[in-house]
Amino acid sequence: MIPAAFEYYRPKDMAGVLSLLEEHGDDARVMAGGHSLIPMMKLRMADVPHLIDLQDVDGLSGVEIDNEAIRIGAMVTQADIIDHPELAKVAPILREAALQIADPQVRYMGTVGGNVANGDPGNDMPGLMQCLDASFRVIGLDGEREIPARDFYEAAYMTAREDEEVLTAVSIPLPAGGYAYEKQKRKIGDYATAAAAVQIVKDGGTCASASIAMTNLSDTPIYSEAAGAALVGTTVDEAALAAAVAAMLGDIDPTEDNRGPVAFKNHVAGIILRRAIERAWSRA
Amino acid sequence: MKDDITRDERVENLKGMGCSRKRVEDARFTQGKGNYVDDIKLDGMLFGDFVRSPYAHARITNIDAAAALEVPGVIAVLTAADLEPLGLHWMPTLAGDKQMVLADGKVLFQGQEVAFVVAEDRYAAADGIEAVEVEYEELPVVVDPFAALQSDVVLREDLVAEDGSLPDGAHGPRKHHNHIFTWEAGDKEPTEQVIDTAEVVAEETMYYHRTHPCPLETCGSVASMDKVNGKLTLWGTFQAPHAIRTIVSLISGIEEHNIRVISPDIGGGFGNKVGAYPGYVCSVVASIVTGKPVKWIEDRMDNLMTTAFARDYHMTGKISATRDGKITGLHCHVTADHGGFDACADPTKFPAGFMNICTGSYDIPTAYLAVDGVYTNKAPGGVSYRCSFRVTEAVYFIERMIEVLAIKLNMDAAELRRINFIKKEQFPYTAALGWEYDSGDYHTAWDKALDTVDYKGLRAEQAQRVEDFKAGKTRKLMGIGLSFFTEIVGAGPVKNCDILGLGMFDSCEIRIHPTGSAIARLGTISQGQGHATTFAQILASEIGLPADSITIEEGDTDTAPYGLGTYGSRSTPVAGAATAMAGRKIRAKAQMIAAYLLEVHDNDVEFDVDRFVVKGAPERFKTMKEIAFASYNQAIPGVEPGLEAVSYYDPPNMTYPFGAYICVMDIDVDTGVPEIRRFYALDDCGTRINPMIIEGQVHGGLTEALAVALGQEIAYDDMGNCKTGTLMDFFLPTAWEVPNYETDYTVTPSPHHPIGAKGVGESPHVGGVPCFSNAVQDAFRAFGNTHTNMPHDHWRIWKTASDLGLHG
C-alpha cells in the first residue's frame, strides 16, 4: 500500500496550479482532501507523477449565500457543510447528506469539490447536486465555464471537466420545499448500497415539482427526470409513489458487487426512494 | 504487634483476585507509548516485502529480478531458488503439512509469496516489487472443496508419489489427491442406528463461511543476525514465542541457545499470530544474507488475503429425539476447506481441533463426527478466531441443530435446551465424543438469563409482531436469538495435547526482591488481554504482596520460562495455574522463614492475606515483606537464601466455561437491515480474577461475533480472486454498529484448577455467533424458515425474506 514516487507541489494561487497542469499534462493531478485520490495511488490504481495540492490556493473555501443561490468553494470540506448553520437553514438536504458520507475523520478532509469532481459512482454529492440542479464552475487556461451537474457525469471517473481544468465552486439555486437524503449502507464509512436525493415542492395538497437523483446504482449518478415527473400533480399517494419508483427503476442500471446482486439493489433502490419521497413530502 | 489497618483494608491493598484492578498496560497504550514490532528500529535496518501472486493457481515459468535490482535502494531479491540450498524454500506447518516459503514452481492461492525484495526502506521495496517480472502459466482453479474432491486437477503434486499413489498424510490415509485427512470421533454404527430408528429426526446442512481475525496490528517481524557471536534475535508478532524459537532452530539449524525470540507488545492476535509465516523466515534469511537487520511488516491487504483465516466449514448434521424432545443421537459430517496448505494450529492429534465438543451443553447419549480436510486454491490457515480450536464451529453447529430440531418438534427452543442440558449432578460428565466436562450448572444460568430478559414477554411480543406483519401494520419482524454454549479451553494435558511434539504445558517463574516486590515471568504473551494486570492479581492473593509491587514479564525467550503461548483461552487455565502453583512454592518457603523468625514450629504458623501468623496468636506475625527481606539477610538453618520459584504446569484436564446469551433483533424485511435491540450475555468462567477485564473481553468477543454473524467474510470468486481484501468490503464493526451489551455471570469454579478459573477470552465469540445468527433465523421461523447461512448481511437477509415470499 505504498504509492509510486511522485513530485509534490503546493502552489499559492490558481495561476500556479494551471501552469503546472499545462506543463505536466496527463502526468499531473490536483489533490483536494486526498481521501479518494490517495487510496487510489496507494493501490497503484492511479499513477500521479506530479501531485498538485490545492490546500494553499486562496479563494476556494468560502460559502456564500444570497437570495437566489448558494456558492460553495471547491475546498469546503464535508465537515464544514455539517457545521454551517446558515447552510443548514437554507439547504438542509446538504447537511443531511453530508452526515451520511463516510465517517467524521474522512469528512474533515474530504471536500465538496473533490467529491463531485472525482467521478466515482459511489460518491454521494454528485447525485445530490443533480437533484438540486447545481452547476460546477471550472477554470482552465482558456478561462472559466459553468457545467450543469446534470451534464457533468459521462461514465465512471469520466466527467465533462477537461484534465487541465480545475473545479473552483459549486453553485446551487436556493432549494425550495421538502427534502430528504436517504441512504442504505452496510456500515459507517461505506458507500451506498442505494441512495436517493429528493426535493419536493408542495402546493396546496399536490406536488408542484419534484427532483430526484440516485447514487451508486449506475456508473454515474442518475438524475431521474421521469421519477420526479411521476409525482407532479399528484397527492403523492400510493399510485404516485409506485409510478415514481417504476420510472426510477427504468433509469438506473446497477451491477452486482459485494453489496449484493442486481435484483436486491433494484428492490432496495425502490424502497429507499419511497422512503425519501415520503420523508421529503412530510417536510414539504 | 498491632496493625493500624483492618484485615479488610489489608485485603484491599493487595488488589488480588476478584477486584476490578485497572489495567496497568493502558497507561502506555492510551498514550501511544506501546512498543509494537513496527516500532522497532535498528541501525542499518533493511526492509523486505513480497512479490505476491495475482493468480490463485498457476505455474511459474520464470522470475526475472534484473529490473528490480536496478531500482534505487533495492539490495536483493530472494526467490525459492535462493532458499533451496538452505533447505528453506519450504517450511513445516503446525499441522504436520509443509508450506512453500517462496513459490517453488507454482502458486496455490492469490497473494501467495513469490519473491522477497529487500531494500533500504519500504518505499524502495514497493518499487522493487513492481519491477520484478514473473511469468505465470495459469492452471485450472478449484475453490470449492466438494469439487476439489472430484477434480482431476492436482493441487499438491508434492504429495503424490511418482507412481501416482497417495502416501499417507500427517493424519493418516488420504482418499484423493486433494484430500488431506479424515478424522473421526464417536461411534458411527450405533449413532446411525439410533437416528434411523428415532421418533423424530431433524437434518440440516450449513456452511460456516470463511472469515479472518483481522487484528488491528498486522503480522510482522524484525530479524537481526549477529554474525560475530552467531546469535539471531527475532522480534515478531508471535502468540507463541518459544514455539517459534524451536521451529526456527529446527528449520535453520541454528542452535536454540543462539536464538532469541521476542514478542513485544502485540496489537491483537485472535489466532492470526499463532502460525509461522513466510515473512518471518524470509526476514531471517535476508538478515543472514545481508548481515543487516531486516524488517517485514504486512499491510492490511496482505494480512486479510494471506495470513491465517478462520472457519470455512461445510457441516451436515442429523439430530434425533423422542417426540417429547429428549435428544437421542447426533451425527455430524464436515468438509473442511483448508486452502492450499494445511496450516492449522491445532494440537497434533486433533486435525479438526476440538470439533468433537459438538454435542454442546446437552446430554446426548450417542454421537458421531467425521471431518474431511480438503485442499483448494485459497489461502492457508484455518486457525480459530478467538476460539479454541474449532469450538466456534462446533457450538454454531449444535446451537443451530437445536433450533432446527425445535422447529421440527414444534417446540420452544429455550425449553428444548432446558430438557436436554447436562444436569449439575452429572458433572464431571463424559460426553459421547470423549471429553470430560469438569463442572457446570447450566439450568441455573439458563433460568437466570431467561428471567432477566423476560423471555415469555418477548415471545408474546414476537407473536403479536407476526400478527401485525401479516395484517400489514409493520414491515419489521422480531427475532429472539438464543445460545447456550460450553467452551473447551486450556489446552492442554500433555498426554493428549502437543504442537509439533511440544507438550502444551505452561510456566511461571517468580523472583521476590529483598524489599518485598517481585517479578514473575510466564511462557505466555498478552495481545491485549491484560496479563500484566491479572497475573499479578493471582500472585498477590497467593503470596501476599500487593499486585502493584509485582511486575509481569512475558515474550522474551531469553528470560521467560518455556511455554506454549497465548491462544485458545489457555493463559489463565494453564499459565494462570502455573502462576498460582509457583506462588504456593514461594509461600511454602516463606512459611519456614516465618516460623524461624517467630521461633515456632513450621506448622504453628498460618498464612493470612499478607503475612504468616502464629496460630491462635494473631498479634504475632511476620509480613511477606519482612519475610522477603529475611530471605536475603538471615542465615536460616536448612533453608537456602533467596525467595524464588518456578512451576511448569501440566493441566490434568481442559476447563469448560459456559454461558447463556440472548439477542433481540428487529429486521427490516424490505431492506434486509437488522437492528439489535438488546443483547444479554451471562458468562460462567469459574473463579473471576478481574471482573472489569472479563467484561472487556466479553464486549470485544461479542463485537467480533456480531461481525462474523452479520457480514464479515473472506469471499472468493470462481477464479480464486479474493473479493474482500480491504476494510471497505471486509466488515470490521465500529462503535456505530455495536449495540449496548448487558453482561451477567454465575460462578461455577473448575474443580481441578488451582484457583478454579476457566478462561473467558473466547467465550463471547463462541457463544455470540450462534446467538446473533439464531436471532436472524428466528425472525423468519413463523414464515417457514429453518436455516440460512451466515453471514447475514443485508442482501442475504433480504433474500431470505424474498425466498419466503415476504416481498409480496
Ligand SMILES: Cc1cc2nc3c(=O)[nH]c(=O)nc-3n(C[C@H](O)[C@H](O)[C@H](O)COP(=O)(O)OP(=O)(O)OC[C@H]3O[C@@H](n4cnc5c(N)ncnc54)[C@H](O)[C@@H]3O)c2cc1C
Ligand atoms: C473510508 C472512506 C469512506 C468514504 N465514504 C464515502 C461515502 O460514503 N460517500 C462519499 O461520497 N464519499 C466517500 N468517501 C470519499 C470522500 O468523501 C472523499 O473525500 C471524496 O470523494 C473526495 O474528496 P477529496 O477532497 O478527498 O478529493 P481528492 O481525493 O483529493 O480528489 C479526488 C479526485 O478529484 C479530483 N479533484 C479534487 N478536487 C478537484 C478540483 N477542485 N478540481 C478538479 N479536480 C479535483 C482529484 O484530482 C481526484 O481525481 C469515502 C472515503 C473514504 C476514505
